[in-house]
Amino acid sequence: MQNARLIMYHKQSTSAKTLFLNVNGTVCAFDGLPPLAELIDNGKTAPQVLVHPAQLLTDAEKQLGMPAGSLVIDSEFHAYVDVPNGPFSIFLARFTATDPPRDAVAPHNARFISIMEARNLPPAELELLRKAYSTIMEG
Numbered sequence: 628m629q630n631a632r633l634i635m636y637h638k639q640s641t642s643a644k645t646l647f648l649n650v651n652g653t654v655c656a657f658d659g660l661p662p663l664a665e666l667i668d669n670g671k672t673a674p675q676v677l678v679h680p681a682q683l684l685t686d687a688e689k690q691l692g693m694p695a696g697s698l699v700i701d702s703e704f705h706a707y708v709d710v711p712n713g714p715f716s717i718f719l720a721r722f723t724a725t726d727p728p729r730d731a732v733a734p735h736n737a738r739f740i741s742i743m744e745a746r747n748l749p750p751a752e753l754e755l756l757r758k759a760y761s762t763i764m765e766g
Contacts, residue, residue, distance in 0.1 A: 646739035667707040
């Protein structure tokens with residue numbers, strides 16, 4: 628899906644430690660966001676055509692070489708990003724494994740990072756992570 632991105636995370640069940648998957652230098656898998664991307668605030672209109680995340684999850688699991696069911700959508704989160712050629716839908720997905728699947732994602736130029744390690748990401752991604760982190764901690 629070209630007009631949708633997926634932020635993937637792992638939350639430790641005992642400590643609530645939350646790590647985000649950084650793939651090829653972005654947390655908006657798999658292609659990142661265009662340079663002029665801006666988060667659309669709640670006061671602006673959402674896109675006319677809404678995207679369903681099921682195919683996005685399936686594609687992400689396949690691209691990472693993980694079995695079906697390795698990711699689940701966090702239904703409390705949905706954001707939109709304004710980009711030059713139309714808005715993107717941003718979804719949040721949680722890894723279901725007890726521990727972060729570091730070894731599984733490493734061959735795909737991916738690694739788990741804390742929110743503190745994300746400070747060099749583009750401003751739109753930082754804003755999305757802030758929003759995602761708030762949703763995760765409130766959930």
